[in-house]
Amino acid sequence: xxxxxxxxxxxxxxxxxxxxxxxxxxxxxxxxxxxxxxxxxxxxxxxxxxxxxxxxxxxxxxxxxxxxxxxxxxxxxxxxxxxxxxxxxxxxxxxxxxxxxxxxxxxxxxxxxxxxxxxxxxxxxxxxxxxxxxxxxxxxxxxxxxxxxxxxxxxxxxxxxxxxxxxxxxxxxxxxxxxxxxxxxxxxxxxxxxxxxxxxxxxxxxxxxxxxxxxxxxxxxxxxxxxxxxxxxxxxxxxxxxxxxxxxxxxxxxxxxxxxxxxxxxxxxxxxxxxxxxxxxxxxxxxxxxxxxxxxxxxxxxxxxxxxxxxxxxxxxxxxxxxxxxxxxxxxxxxxxxxxxxxxxx
Numbered sequence: 001x002x003x004x005x006x007x008x009x010x011x012x013x014x015x016x017x018x019x020x021x022x023x024x025x026x027x028x029x030x031x032x033x034x035x036x037x038x039x040x041x042x043x044x045x046x047x048x049x050x051x052x053x054x055x056x057x058x059x060x061x062x063x064x065x066x067x068x069x070x071x072x073x074x075x076x077x078x079x080x081x082x083x084x085x086x087x088x089x090x091x092x093x094x095x096x097x098x099x100x101x102x103x104x105x106x107x108x109x110x111x112x113x114x115x116x117x118x119x120x121x122x123x124x125x126x127x128x129x130x131x132x133x134x135x136x137x138x139x140x141x142x143x144x145x146x147x148x149x150x151x152x153x154x155x156x157x158x159x160x161x162x163x164x165x166x167x168x169x170x171x172x173x174x175x176x177x178x179x180x181x182x183x184x185x186x187x188x189x190x191x192x193x194x195x196x197x198x199x200x201x202x203x204x205x206x207x208x209x210x211x212x213x214x215x216x217x218x219x220x221x222x223x224x225x226x227x228x229x230x231x232x233x234x235x236x237x238x239x240x241x242x243x244x245x246x247x248x249x250x251x252x253x254x255x256x257x258x259x260x261x262x263x264x265x266x267x268x269x270x271x272x273x274x275x276x277x278x279x280x281x282x283x284x285x286x287x288x289x290x291x292x293x294x295x296x297x298x299x300x301x302x303x304x305x306x307x308x309x310x311x312x313x314x315x316x317x318x319x320x321x322x323x324x325x326x327x328x329x330x331x332x333x334x335x336x337x338x339x340x341x342x343x344x345x346x
Contacts, residue, residue: 019114020105026117027150030086034077034153049159052166053078056154059167062207063174067199068310070178072148075170079153085140086155087115088122092134093283096252097243098236100287101134109182112287115141137284143169148177164218167203172196179314181321186291191317193294197222198303227270232281232289235263239286 035043041053056075063069079086091113092101100112116122119140126136142157158169175192204210204218242255264279271278302320306313 022121023115023117026087027144027146029117030079030144030153030155031150034079034151037076037078037154040078040080048162052159052163053154055163055166056170058207059170059203060174062203063171063199066202066206066310067171067174067195068178068314069171069174069195070148072151072174072177074148074152074174074177075154077151077153079155081156083119083140083157085142085157086144087117087141088119088138089113089115089141090122090125090129090136090138091284091288092129092136093287095133095135095256095283096249098240098283098287098290100284100291101129111185112291115144135282135284137282137288139288143173145173145176147180164200164204164221168196168200171199171203179317179321181324184321184324187296187321187324189291190293190296190299193292194296194299194303197294226295228267229289229293231266231270232263232286233293235259236286236290239283 037053037056041050044050044053060075064071093099094101102110102112103114104110114125116125119138122138126138129136140157142161143152143155145152152173154166154170158166172192172195175195176188179191180188201219201222205215210218238259239256242252242259245252247255260281263281268274268279298320299317302316303313306316
């Protein structure tokens, strides 16, 4: 039994190691292929991008000083790419439940996604997962974070959607660098989504000093995007109730298609100009919306309890993380005791 376990562990390390080597090559390209933001501004022919380059140091300074996010050398360089995303992220879920397929990596532990710098590699993994019966979703990620291990650059996809998106994305990623809890992926993403959105709005009020009319226009745009996510969230309990019935797979798949058709139709009516590809849903895509919501009740409650004070907010967040880690340690201790009590190793 011991020998078999050792062989399994070595195999896992080998396969994850090959993937990590590929990722390391991409990361080195990002690290050494970037140029200083000041140089990027001088070389950039697009006046809109030049204006955004000038804003990046102000966004960073605001996030560090007002939102109390960790200082680093991240986002002081620029990496240009024509790709839709700097990485292509694969997510997956069984077709009859809303449990994410996960991958394990050293340091960060289990995560419900796997990213590639080359889209062809992402699509190859997607096909493998589909052949195994999984729902899959591949999306082009506009940024890439090493959680402070390397100097992360601003990349071209971060600029394409304008000033607000750039600010919220930088603040989102700086939140990950400030606090990242191993094994708590949904919490990590919800926290970063909340701080990114809330912090970006505060940045526009205090630093950009938008007038009331300009703020209303910005908030209306955010509300429109939020409406998409809210509509998806309204359907999540209906999918969960369906899957909890644990019917035969054929029956479950037939009934879930009715729900997916309803959801697609409702989104289509809200956003009549969306391409058909944006109206395709499956379990993997549903999980993306559940994972990245900025409206997680526990986080919003901590924000309310803090009195909208960032210092107090981070104190409450860290206290909450201690509870999460304590619960995780207790579960692991229970599992260890069960294994020891039922061990056939000796």
